[in-house]
Amino acid sequence: MLVLLFIIFGGLAIGCAINVVAQRNPLYCAISLIGVFMSLACLYLMLAAPFIAAVQIIVYAGAIMVLVVFVIMLLNVDEEERRNIRMGLLVPAAVILAAALIGEVAFVLWSVSPNPTLQPSDVGLTNSIGSALFTSYLLPFEITSILLLMAIVGAMTLARRTEVLPPGARVVPGAQLLAVSDLDPSASHDVQTPIKSDSSAEAAQILGIVDRDQSKRD
Amino acid sequence: MEPQLSWYLALSALLFTIGVVGVIIKRNVIAMFMCIELMLNAVNLTFVAFASFFQDVTGQLFVFIVMTVAAAEAAVGLGIIIAIFRNRESLDVDDASILKL
Numbered sequence: 365m366l367v368l369l370f371i372i373f374g375g376l377a378i379g380c381a382i383n384v385v386a387q388r389n390p391l392y393c394a395i396s397l398i399g400v401f402m403s404l405a406c407l408y409l410m411l412a413a414p415f416i417a418a419v420q421i422i423v424y425a426g427a428i429m430v431l432v433v434f435v436i437m438l439l440n441v442d443e444e445e446r447r448n449i450r451m452g453l454l455v456p457a458a459v460i461l462a463a464a465l466i467g468e469v470a471f472v473l474w475s476v477s478p479n480p481t482l483q484p485s486d487v488g489l490t491n492s493i494g495s496a497l498f499t500s501y502l503l504p505f506e507i508t509s510i511l512l513l514m515a516i517v518g519a520m521t522l523a524r525r526t527e528v529l530p531p532g533a534r535v536v537p538g539a540q541l542l543a544v545s546d547l548d549p550s551a552s553h554d555v556q557t558p559i560k561s562d563s564s565a566e567a568a569q570i571l572g573i574v575d576r577d578q579s580k581r582d
Numbered sequence: 583m584e585p586q587l588s589w590y591l592a593l594s595a596l597l598f599t600i601g602v603v604g605v606i607i608k609r610n611v612i613a614m615f616m617c618i619e620l621m622l623n624a625v626n627l628t629f630v631a632f633a634s635f636f637q638d639v640t641g642q643l644f645v646f647i648v649m650t651v652a653a654a655e656a657a658v659g660l661g662i663i664i665a666i667f668r669n670r671e672s673l674d675v676d677d678a679s680i681l682k683l
Binding site for chain 1: 591631653660662
């Protein structure tokens with residue numbers, strides 16, 4: 365029974381994975397990848413890891429793939445065009461190397477002994493994972509939270525649209541673009557002249573605005 | 583007969599290889615990204631299989647952390663993809679070759 369389930373879900377995973385690589389439309393790739401995630405979640409259930417199976421569905425199929433599909437829809441990605449690449453001698457070389465690799469892996473997998481058997485245990489339950497995560501593995505857990513925070517900040521920085529400038533403005537790398545009203549609140553607020561400078565003080569000098577903090581310090 | 587540990591390892595190796603092939607032959611950044619996710623999942627399957635067969639919870643904790651890293655990678659990677667698309671109007675990796683000598 366378990367063998368049959370393994371064959372079904374393993375075959376489904378491999379078929380969907382091949383479809384991910386073979387499809388040209390990224391949206392079809394994404395949907396096949398969701399199939400891979402689902403069948404892997406079923407395999408995790410067979411391996412007595414219900415928590416990991418649930419997290420697989422929620423995080424991968426739920427969160428990450430929604431993000432990917434969202435980006436695909438947002439960018440309106442077109443299909444990859446077919447292109448001809450000269451292979452020549454690469455094809456027989458690839459076949460020979462792949463055969464050698466498959467032979468090695470098969471030898472290792474079939475010759476390793478003893479083969480452990482799956483016994484009933486409470487290793488995969490949420491209880492044991494949670495108690496281990498918050499006792500002996502607390503430091504990796506906290507580091508992961510810092511990593512997520514960094515990812516949030518990085519994603520916001522990368523995807524931020526910085527062009528709220530007038531169409532004629534020229535942006536120089538390393539320079540800062542400021543409006544007059546940012547430097548001098550007493551100036552009229554509809555003045556939007558963009559200027560180039562590396563610092564606010566330099567911008568004020570260019571615009572002829574007296575830097576009040578500077579003069580106070582002097 | 584029950585599924586053996588080696589079956590899971592073979593399946594995982596196969597999935598990982600398919601992911602590697604995808605990263606190599608794909609031209610679209612998003613498709614390459616999805617193939618990387620496929621490779622991460624193949625490794626996760628290995629971890630869970632070992633954790634279950636040797637009854638050690640550490641493997642499943644590692645899977646949990648790998649999933650977190652994958653989520654962070656998805657957020658940052660898709661941000662980079664959006665930035666590339668904004669600059670070049672294309673998602674073809676061959677177009678983004680400005681660092682090539």
